[in-house]
Amino acid sequence: MENTQVEQTVTLLKEDGVGIITLNRPHLFNAFNTQLNIDLLAALKDVGKDPEVRAVIITGAGKAFCSGQDLSDRSAVQGEVPSLGDSVRKRYNPLILAMTEMEKPIIAAVNGAAAGAGCSLALACDMRFISDRGKFVEAFVRIGLAPDSGSSWFLSRLVGVGRAMELAMTGRNVGAEEAVQIGLANKLVPHDRLLEETLAFAKQLAQGPTRAIGLTKRALYKALDTDVAGALEYEAQVQEIAGKTKDFHEGITSFLEKRPPRYRGE
Amino acid sequence: MEYQYIQVSRDGEVGRILLYRPKVLNALNTGLISELVQTLEDMDQDPTIRCILLTGGNRVFAAGADIGEMATATSAELMLSNQFADWDRLRRIKKPIVAAVVGYAFGGGCELAMACDMIVAAENARFGQPEIDLGIIPGAGGTQRLTRAVGKARAMEMVLTGRAITAQEAFSVGLVNSVVPAENVELEAMKLCQLVARKAPVAVQLAKESVLNSFDTTIAEGLDYEQKLFYLLFSTEDQKEGMQAFVEKRRPNFQGK
Missing domain, CATH: 1.10.12 (Lyase 2-enoyl-coa Hydratase; Chain  A, domain 2)
Known part of the structure; x- marks a missing residue:
C-alpha cells in the first residue's frame, strides 16, 4: 500500500510507430507486484488498440529485464491471494494471452536477467533481442514451483522438449550466447546498443504491412x-x-x- | 416491408437476415423476434430462396433477451403475453438456416443460434446460457436443444453455472460446424448456404425434417419415417435429374420439382 499508488511501475513511450513498454521497478529488478501486473496489462491494451502503434518493445529499466514475481509482495505472502493457481489465472494469464492475441509484433529487449515469470514474459514476446548482460532463468524450480505464465508452452516450442526439461528442472542460467545458439533469443547485441538496435528493428517492422x-x-x-x-x-x-x-x-x-x-x- | 430491428437482403438463392440492434448488442426483444420469424416465414414461401443465412454482424451475434422488457413482469403477464409463440413458429421453418456467430451468443442469442440448423462460429465466439445468474432459466430451448447438442453433463454445467464456452469448445462438443477467423465467418456461412442452395430443394427440406425428427422419436419410428421420405423423393423430377446426371457424369440441374 505504501508504494503502489505513487509508483509508476510501467512506462509507455510511443515513437515512429513503435510502442516501448518499460517495466519500471529497477530497485527490485522489475519484479512483478500486483500493480505491475495491472499496469502492464493496461499498457498492452493501449498499444494493442492504438492504430498508430504497429510494433511493440518490452524491456526493463535498470539492471534486470524482469526478475519475476516479487516474493515480498504482501498480497503474495500474507494470503490475500489464497491460491497460487488463482493468482496465476488472474494476474499472469491475461497478460500472456493479451500478448499472443495482439496482432502486432512484440519484441523483448532483454537487457538483464529474465527470471521466473519474467522469463515467461520474454518468451511470450514474438522475438527476443538480448544484450551480453542478458540471461534467461526458469527460476521456478529453485523455490519449489513449476513453470507458469506460459513457460511450459513457449519454452518447449522454442528450444525443444528435451532442452526445455533441462532448463525448467534445473533452473540454471542461460547466458546470451547460449540463448541465441539454442533459439531462445533471436539476436545478441552489445549491451550499450540493445535498445537502439531493437528500436531500429521495430521501426522497420512498424513500416510493414x-x-x-x-x-x-x-x-x-x-x-x-x-x-x-x-x-x-x-x-x-x-x-x-x-x-x-x-x-x-x-x-x-x-x-x-x-x-x-x-x-x-x- | 419496413424493418425496425433486422435488415434483410439476398445473395442469389440465399436469403440473408441481419439482426440489427447494434447499440444493445442485438438484444432480442419481442419486436425483433417477431420481425425475424415473419421474415423467415416469407423466405420459406419464396421459391427463389433455397437457404437462409442468419447473422448478427461482425461484432456480436446476440447478447441475450431484452432484460428491461421482462424485469418487472409477473408470471401471469408473461404467460398471457405468450412471448414464446413466435419462437415456436421458428421451428416450423422448412428451409435450412445457417447461423453466422461472431462474439457473444448468450441466453436467447445462444438459443436462437441453436434453433438454426448449422452454426459457423468465429474464433472469438462464446456460447452461454447465463439465465441462472438472473434467477431464471432459459425459456426458448436452452435446456432442450443445448442438451441434445452437447450432452447432459456439459449442458448441466452451462445452465447451472452460467459459464460460457469458447468457439473451440463448442466445436469439440459438436455445437458448431466450424470455427474460422471472425473476418471470414459470414463468408464461410454464405459458402455453406450456397452449397446447400445448389442441392435439390425438396430433398433438402425432407432431409432437414428427417434429421430434426430424430430428436423427437424412437429410432424405429425415425427409421420408418426416413424410409417413407426416401420413397417419396422418387416422385420428384429432381431425383430423376440427379441420378441421370450422375450416370452421365455431369452436374445436375435441380428445379425444385
Missing part, C-alpha cells in the same frame, strides 16, 4: 496447435483476409510500378 504481420502471428501460433490439414485450412482463411487489405493492394501495385511499397497497416 501490419495486418499481414498480425495474421502471420495468428497463423504461426495456430499452427503449433493443429495438424497439417488444419494449418493449411487456416492459411487459406488468413490469406482470404490478407487479400482484402489495402496493404496487399499497395504491395502488388508498388511491385508492378517497381517502387518501394508504402504500407499503412490497413
Whole structure:
C-alpha cells in the first residue's frame, strides 16, 4: 500500500510507430507486484488498440529485464491471494494471452536477467533481442514451483522438449550466447546498443504491412496447435483476409510500378 | 416491408437476415423476434430462396433477451403475453438456416443460434446460457436443444453455472460446424448456404425434417419415417435429374420439382 499508488511501475513511450513498454521497478529488478501486473496489462491494451502503434518493445529499466514475481509482495505472502493457481489465472494469464492475441509484433529487449515469470514474459514476446548482460532463468524450480505464465508452452516450442526439461528442472542460467545458439533469443547485441538496435528493428517492422504481420502471428501460433490439414485450412482463411487489405493492394501495385511499397497497416 | 430491428437482403438463392440492434448488442426483444420469424416465414414461401443465412454482424451475434422488457413482469403477464409463440413458429421453418456467430451468443442469442440448423462460429465466439445468474432459466430451448447438442453433463454445467464456452469448445462438443477467423465467418456461412442452395430443394427440406425428427422419436419410428421420405423423393423430377446426371457424369440441374 505504501508504494503502489505513487509508483509508476510501467512506462509507455510511443515513437515512429513503435510502442516501448518499460517495466519500471529497477530497485527490485522489475519484479512483478500486483500493480505491475495491472499496469502492464493496461499498457498492452493501449498499444494493442492504438492504430498508430504497429510494433511493440518490452524491456526493463535498470539492471534486470524482469526478475519475476516479487516474493515480498504482501498480497503474495500474507494470503490475500489464497491460491497460487488463482493468482496465476488472474494476474499472469491475461497478460500472456493479451500478448499472443495482439496482432502486432512484440519484441523483448532483454537487457538483464529474465527470471521466473519474467522469463515467461520474454518468451511470450514474438522475438527476443538480448544484450551480453542478458540471461534467461526458469527460476521456478529453485523455490519449489513449476513453470507458469506460459513457460511450459513457449519454452518447449522454442528450444525443444528435451532442452526445455533441462532448463525448467534445473533452473540454471542461460547466458546470451547460449540463448541465441539454442533459439531462445533471436539476436545478441552489445549491451550499450540493445535498445537502439531493437528500436531500429521495430521501426522497420512498424513500416510493414501490419495486418499481414498480425495474421502471420495468428497463423504461426495456430499452427503449433493443429495438424497439417488444419494449418493449411487456416492459411487459406488468413490469406482470404490478407487479400482484402489495402496493404496487399499497395504491395502488388508498388511491385508492378517497381517502387518501394508504402504500407499503412490497413 | 419496413424493418425496425433486422435488415434483410439476398445473395442469389440465399436469403440473408441481419439482426440489427447494434447499440444493445442485438438484444432480442419481442419486436425483433417477431420481425425475424415473419421474415423467415416469407423466405420459406419464396421459391427463389433455397437457404437462409442468419447473422448478427461482425461484432456480436446476440447478447441475450431484452432484460428491461421482462424485469418487472409477473408470471401471469408473461404467460398471457405468450412471448414464446413466435419462437415456436421458428421451428416450423422448412428451409435450412445457417447461423453466422461472431462474439457473444448468450441466453436467447445462444438459443436462437441453436434453433438454426448449422452454426459457423468465429474464433472469438462464446456460447452461454447465463439465465441462472438472473434467477431464471432459459425459456426458448436452452435446456432442450443445448442438451441434445452437447450432452447432459456439459449442458448441466452451462445452465447451472452460467459459464460460457469458447468457439473451440463448442466445436469439440459438436455445437458448431466450424470455427474460422471472425473476418471470414459470414463468408464461410454464405459458402455453406450456397452449397446447400445448389442441392435439390425438396430433398433438402425432407432431409432437414428427417434429421430434426430424430430428436423427437424412437429410432424405429425415425427409421420408418426416413424410409417413407426416401420413397417419396422418387416422385420428384429432381431425383430423376440427379441420378441421370450422375450416370452421365455431369452436374445436375435441380428445379425444385
